[in-house]
Amino acid sequence: MTATAIRPGRVENDGEAPPRRKVKHALTRRERKGLRLARALVWPALAAAIIITQIPFLVTIYYSFQEWNLLRPGDQKFVWFDNYATVLTNGAFLSSLLATVVIVGVSVLVSLVFGMVLALLLDRKFVGQGLARTLLITPFLMMPAAASLIFKWSMLDSNVGMVNWALGFIGIDPVAWNTDVPILTIIMVLTWQYTPFMMLILLAGLQSQPSDVLEAASVDGAGPIRTFFSMTLPHMRQYMELSILLGTILLLQVFDPIAIMTRGTGGTKTLSYLLYERAFVGLEIGEAAAYGVLTVILTIIVAMVALRSLFKIFTTEGMR
Amino acid sequence: MTKGNEMTKSNLRGRRWLSLAAVASAGVMLAGCSGAGGGAGGGGGDTVTLTLATVNNPQMKDMEQLKGKFEESHPDIKVKFIQMEENDLRDAVTKDVATKGGQYDIVTVGSYEVPIWGQNDWLTNLNDYTTQDSEYDVDDILPPVRQALTVDDSLYAVPFYGESSFLMYNKEILADAGLEVPEHPTWQQVADMAREVNNDDHAGICLRGKPGWGELFAPLTTVVQTFGGNWFDDDWNATVDSPEFTEAVKFYTDLVADAGESDPVSFGFTECLNLFSQGKAAFWYDATSAAGSLESEDLSEVAGNVGYVHAPTVETEESGWLWSWNLAIPETSKQKDAAWEFVSWATSKDYMTLVGNELGWSRVPPGSRASTYEIPEYQEAAGAFADITKDVMLAVNPEQPGVNPQPWVGIQYVTIPEFQDLGNQVSQKIADVFAGRSSVEEALSAGQDLAEKAGAAQKE
Numbered sequence: 021m022t023a024t025a026i027r028p029g030r031v032e033n034d035g036e037a038p039p040r041r042k043v044k045h046a047l048t049r050r051e052r053k054g055l056r057l058a059r060a061l062v063w064p065a066l067a068a069a070i071i072i073t074q075i076p077f078l079v080t081i082y083y084s085f086q087e088w089n090l091l092r093p094g095d096q097k098f099v100w101f102d103n104y105a106t107v108l109t110n111g112a113f114l115s116s117l118l119a120t121v122v123i124v125g126v127s128v129l130v131s132l133v134f135g136m137v138l139a140l141l142l143d144r145k146f147v148g149q150g151l152a153r154t155l156l157i158t159p160f161l162m163m164p165a166a167a168s169l170i171f172k173w174s175m176l177d178s179n180v181g182m183v184n185w186a187l188g189f190i191g192i193d194p195v196a197w198n199t200d201v202p203i204l205t206i207i208m209v210l211t212w213q214y215t216p217f218m219m220l221i222l223l224a225g226l227q228s229q230p231s232d233v234l235e236a237a238s239v240d241g242a243g244p245i246r247t248f249f250s251m252t253l254p255h256m257r258q259y260m261e262l263s264i265l266l267g268t269i270l271l272l273q274v275f276d277p278i279a280i281m282t283r284g285t286g287g288t289k290t291l292s293y294l295l296y297e298r299a300f301v302g303l304e305i306g307e308a309a310a311y312g313v314l315t316v317i318l319t320i321i322v323a324m325v326a327l328r329s330l331f332k333i334f335t336t337e338g339m340r
Numbered sequence: 341m342t343k344g345n346e347m348t349k350s351n352l353r354g355r356r357w358l359s360l361a362a363v364a365s366a367g368v369m370l371a372g373c374s375g376a377g378g379g380a381g382g383g384g385g386d387t388v389t390l391t392l393a394t395v396n397n398p399q400m401k402d403m404e405q406l407k408g409k410f411e412e413s414h415p416d417i418k419v420k421f422i423q424m425e426e427n428d429l430r431d432a433v434t435k436d437v438a439t440k441g442g443q444y445d446i447v448t449v450g451s452y453e454v455p456i457w458g459q460n461d462w463l464t465n466l467n468d469y470t471t472q473d474s475e476y477d478v479d480d481i482l483p484p485v486r487q488a489l490t491v492d493d494s495l496y497a498v499p500f501y502g503e504s505s506f507l508m509y510n511k512e513i514l515a516d517a518g519l520e521v522p523e524h525p526t527w528q529q530v531a532d533m534a535r536e537v538n539n540d541d542h543a544g545i546c547l548r549g550k551p552g553w554g555e556l557f558a559p560l561t562t563v564v565q566t567f568g569g570n571w572f573d574d575d576w577n578a579t580v581d582s583p584e585f586t587e588a589v590k591f592y593t594d595l596v597a598d599a600g601e602s603d604p605v606s607f608g609f610t611e612c613l614n615l616f617s618q619g620k621a622a623f624w625y626d627a628t629s630a631a632g633s634l635e636s637e638d639l640s641e642v643a644g645n646v647g648y649v650h651a652p653t654v655e656t657e658e659s660g661w662l663w664s665w666n667l668a669i670p671e672t673s674k675q676k677d678a679a680w681e682f683v684s685w686a687t688s689k690d691y692m693t694l695v696g697n698e699l700g701w702s703r704v705p706p707g708s709r710a711s712t713y714e715i716p717e718y719q720e721a722a723g724a725f726a727d728i729t730k731d732v733m734l735a736v737n738p739e740q741p742g743v744n745p746q747p748w749v750g751i752q753y754v755t756i757p758e759f760q761d762l763g764n765q766v767s768q769k770i771a772d773v774f775a776g777r778s779s780v781e782e783a784l785s786a787g788q789d790l791a792e793k794a795g796a797a798q799k800e
Contacts (some may be wrong), residue, residue, distance in 0.1 A: 090438045091757030093460055178603035179620060196603035199549070199775045283551040285605055285771035300431050302761035 077316070084309035091303055103310035113314065116294040119287050120272065123203065127210035128267040132260060134211065135218025140248075142219070143226040153223075160216035164276035171209045172198075172281050202286035209277045214270070218263045225259030226252070265326060272319070291315050388678045389418045393433050394448040395665065396423040399501050399705045402695060403686055409694060410685050417678050437462045442672035445679045449497055451488045451664045452554075455748075455755040458496035464669040465494045469680045476684050480709045482730075485664050488738045488749055498687045502664035502707030503629040504732040505562060505752075509647045513537055513622040527563065527652040530623060531595050537622045538599035545623040546612040547596050549604025551771050553753065553763025556608075558661060559625055560770075561752040561763075562651065564588040565742035566659035571754050571762075571791060574745045576798040578791030580766065581784045584743075590780045593773050604774045617642055625651065627663070628732065631725035632702060648728050650735075655743050660732040661752035664707065692718075707733050747798075758794035765790055 047055070084103055088096045107113050142153055159167065175183050176197040184194040197205045229252060237247045275292045282288045284297065295315065299308035394400045404421045411418060422444075424432060433447045437457060449457065457463050470478040478486075478495070485502045489495055507530065509521050517537045522529065530545070538544030548556050564570065569584030579585060601607050601615060609626060613633060616624040617640035624630075637643045651660040667683045669676055685691060692712050695704045701721035704712060706729060712718060713730045722729075741751040748755045753763070769783035 089757055090434055091456055091460070093438060093462075172606065178601065178606065179615060179618075194602060196775075197606075199603050199605040199771070202605070202775075282605065283768065283771070285551055285768050286775055286777060289768075297761075297764065300427075301764050303434065303757065304761075 080309045080312050083305055084313050086306040086309075088305040089303055090305060099306070103306045104314070106307060107310045107314065112289075112294060113311065115287075116289045116291050117318075119203075120290040123206055123210070123274070123288065123290060124268055124271045127207050127214060127271055128264055130207065130211045131214040131218045131267060132222075132263060134215040135222050135263065136256075136260075138215065138219045139222035139226055142223055156219060157216045159213050160220075162213070164213065164274075165280065167213055168209060168277040168280040171205075171212075171277070176205065176281075198282050198285075202282040202288045205281060206274075206277050206288050209281070210271060210274060214267055217270070218267060221263040221266070222256065222259055225256050229255050268326070269323075387416050387418055388675050389420055390445040390675060390679055390682055391420045391422065391443060392446040392448075392682070393422045393424065393429060393436075393444045395426050395429050397426075397665070398703070399665075400448065402699055402703055402705075403500070406691075406694060406698060409698075410682060414681055414685075417681060419682055437670050437672070440672050442670070442674070444670060445673040445675050446683060447668055447670055448500070449666050449668045451485075451499075451502075451662065451666065452750065452753045452755060452759070454489045454497045454666060454668065455491050455750070456757055457668075458491040458494065462671055463496040464671055464673070464676055465496060466498065466669070466680070466683075467494055469684070470495060470498075473680075473684055476688065477711075480689065480711050481687075482708065482710055482733050484662055484733060484736050484738050485708065488662055488664070489666060490749075497666035497668035498683060499664040499666050499708040500687055501629070501705035502662070502733060503627045504660035504662055504707070504729065504736055505559065505626060505651050506628055506660060506728060506732055507649050507652055508616065508624045508626070508630065508634065509649070510542075510616070510619060510622050510642055511645050511647050512619075512642075513542065514647075521647060521649055524650050525652045527566070527591065527654050530625075530652045531591070531599075534595065534599040534623050542619065543601050543615065543621045544599030545595065545625070546601050546607065546615050546621040547592065547604075547625060548608050548612060549596060549601070549771070549774055550606065550608035550611070551764065551767040552608070553760045553767065556767040556770060557763045558627075558663075558752045560589070560592055560767075562659045562661050562741070563592050565751070566652075566654045566656045567591070568655045568743040570742045570744065570746055571759075572746065572795050572798075574747055576747060576795040578788055578795045580791045581781075581788040586780055586784055589770065589773070589784060593770065593780060596774065605771045628660075628725065628729045629706065631729070632706075632722070635722075635724055636702070644724075646724070648725050650728070650732060656741070658732070658735045658737070659741070660736045661741075662733070662736050662738050662750070663752070710734075756794060756798055758797060762787075762790050762794045 085098055085100055086096060087099045087102065138156055142149065142156070146152075162170075173181075175181055178184060178194055178196055181197075183197075187193075187195065195201065233251055233255075234247060237251050242250065273292055274290060275296065278284055278288050278290060278293045279296070284293050289297075291311070295308055295311050298304050298311055302308070394403070400423065404423070407419050407421070429448065430450070430453075433444065433449070434453075435441070436443045437447065449463075454463070458465075470476055478498075481499060482502065485499045486495065489497045489499065507521070507525060514521060514533070514537065517533075519533050519536065521533070534544030536544070548559050550556060561571070564585050567584050567588035569582055569586075569588055570579055573579050596604050601612070601621070607615075609630070612621070612624055612626060613630055615621045617634055619642050631646070631648065634640045634646050635643050650658065653659045667687060669679045669683065673679055687708065689709060689711050692704050692709065692715065696715065696717055701715075701717045704715075704718050704722075706712065706722070706726075710730070713726055719726055736751060738749050738751050740746060753759055766783070766787035769778065769786055770780075772778035773780055773783050
């Protein structure tokens with residue numbers, strides 16, 4: 021009833037200019053009631069959204085001004101920016117930022133290259149294509165903790181691991197993966213897990229490539245390599261950018277392989293692992309909260325820069 | 341017209357209330373979410389429901405299996421078990437107890453936490469209960485374990501099972517090499533033998549290298565202490581870069597590099613158990629509780645072929661550690677008397693016999709009561725390691741495990757809140773030593789800085 025009552029009024033106002041100010045005047049009491057109801061109906065959802073998203077963050081900010089070790093209940097006090105000073109001066113934050121950049125950056129790029137290769141291979145007709153695609157996606161569907169355990173025990177174990185066993189055939193001595201090359205180990209696990217994700221996005225891109233363009237290229241005498249670099253790659257650009265963005269966002273939270281395999285040693289202490297250590301090993305609630313707030317600020321900056329450049333690319337692509 | 345308007349107004353008001361109610365109920369639902377998994381409330385009527393948080397170790401699973409027997413004899417008490425992995429339990433219980441959440445009536449606490457929590461008045465003092473309960477026989481609990489759970493003469497928890505550490509060796513490998521392991525070896529003897537028998541087929545020794553205060557630093561702290569070093573001196577001055585500490589860590593890392601497992605950062609208790617039980621290591625220095633698994637035919641290829649001797653020493657007479665999983669009652673519990681009924685049942689002499697009869701004698705929780713070691717059936721089932729476990733557990737001195745006096749009670753840990761963080765960070769630096777990325781001196785001088793901060797907090 022109320023909804024139908026509002027509509028005619030709106031249509032009338034649309035005809036007049038300027039419409040915005042007029043709307044306010046032209047509203048009948050009935051319509052105002054309708055609007056009030058509509059607003060009242062939005063409230064629960066809005067309130068829930070505020071409660072769920074903003075209050076935890078405000079509480080985190082509050083905690084970051086506290087000196088509070090969970091095991092020292094009497095010593096909780098307000099210390100303003102002391103935690104931030106500690107966090108920024110003790111060196112752990114910067115080194116872990118570097119570890120995050122190295123691990124996430126390399127993993128994303130390597131996964132992108134492998135994903136592209138696999139997508140190109142899958143983007144052609146052959147018997148068992150569906151099966152091959154399903155098998156290739158499997159690593160991404162696996163729980164990160166399970167994947168890390170598989171790598172730890174079956175693949176990279178120094179005693180019974182398959183990788184060292186295979187290396188033995190070509191005369192390479194067993195490698196102590198977690199001890200000697202922790203960064204490489206983590207990157208290997210992440211690449212294995214995220215290559216299928218990249219592959220899926222890139223495959224969608226490849227399949228959206230119009231076939232007449234490729235046909236025209238081959239009529240003009242371009243070989244497969246020339247076609248790939250001159251036609252396919254430019255077409256794939258936005259898909260690659262999308263997969264880099266999404267892959268980076270997903271990988272920034274990486275935790276499981278580090279907790280299970282390297283325990284943050286040898287340059288693998290990423291921000292999320294550092295945060296976990298401060299909160300659950302150190303039990304320093306204030307310090308951990310300060311790390312959390314800094315991480316959020318940093319993520320917002322990175323995301324803003326990344327998103328802006330990405331949208332710029334998208335718009336220029338669209339105009340081309 | 342007016343009437344109609346009135347109607348809509350009241351209708352609207354009604355709707356507004358409705359939406360308010362919706363917001364409120366959303367809030368209630370959220371609150372409900374955060375409280376889910378709690379439910380410490382005593383059941384209706386006369387029955388009381390106790391909530392027990394515990395680690396998912398085999399001995400605890402046995403306890404859950406047998407809780408029906410307790411409920412039979414105590415019809416007014418029901419016990420609800422919540423089992424977690426060790427680290428999760430530590431997180432969950434610490435949070436609950438520290439924030440006075442009151443979710444649990446009984447908690448499983450490691451011996452590291454008991455004195456800290458006791459000092460914070462988070463745990464119920466059990467002295468009154470143990471003195472009133474004449475059948476309980478608190479003096480039967482192994483004295484070193486009891487000492488570690490006591491603060492200022494107040495007992496804050498009772499052990500469910502306990503362990504020390506000793507040296508295990510593969511009899512076959514050592515007999516083939518013509519070597520004999522003395523009953524009280526020194527670390528130098530063990531290192532020489534391990535280096536001699538180390539080859540491509542099996543490691544000379546397995547020693548934990550996985551970072552973590554409870555992983556690497558459980559065995560390494562005992563080595564440091566028998567070398568004459570320690571984390572702090574009697575006045576809480578950090579001594580991590582002292583010559584003794586340095587020498588011990590050098591000895592340990594060199595031994596692992598020369599004759600140990602090849603990927604030390606991956607190796608903790610479980611990994612060493614795996615390696616040793618496959619016959620891929622000649623020696624293993626670790627927890628006495630490993631013996632149960634090693635002697636089980638199903639789990640181990642070396643069952644019946646393992647020798648057990650005292651923990652290797654340098655300057656002290658004994659160097660075994662001391663750890664126990666204990667049951668305690670948080671101060672926040674509203675059903676302390678009922679909780680004590682269960683705690684005393686699960687740590688009583690009768691419980692040992694019950695486990696033996698119902699589940700088998702090899703599954704009796706070890707290392708808590710002296711009387712356990714006098715049960716003939718247990719002696720028979722655990723013959724290979726029962727006596728030495730008891731000897732070691734009675735011989736260790738948690739008040740002064742090292743050469744010099746220390747201001748805390750405990751062996752492979754320091755009972756201050758900062759220690760898990762300190763031990764964790766220093767162990768990560770030692771991982772760099774294993775990998776050759778850093779020297780022992782560099783790692784320990786960084787550790788000294790961390791330890792000085794932790795020590796300063798104790799001096800305040």
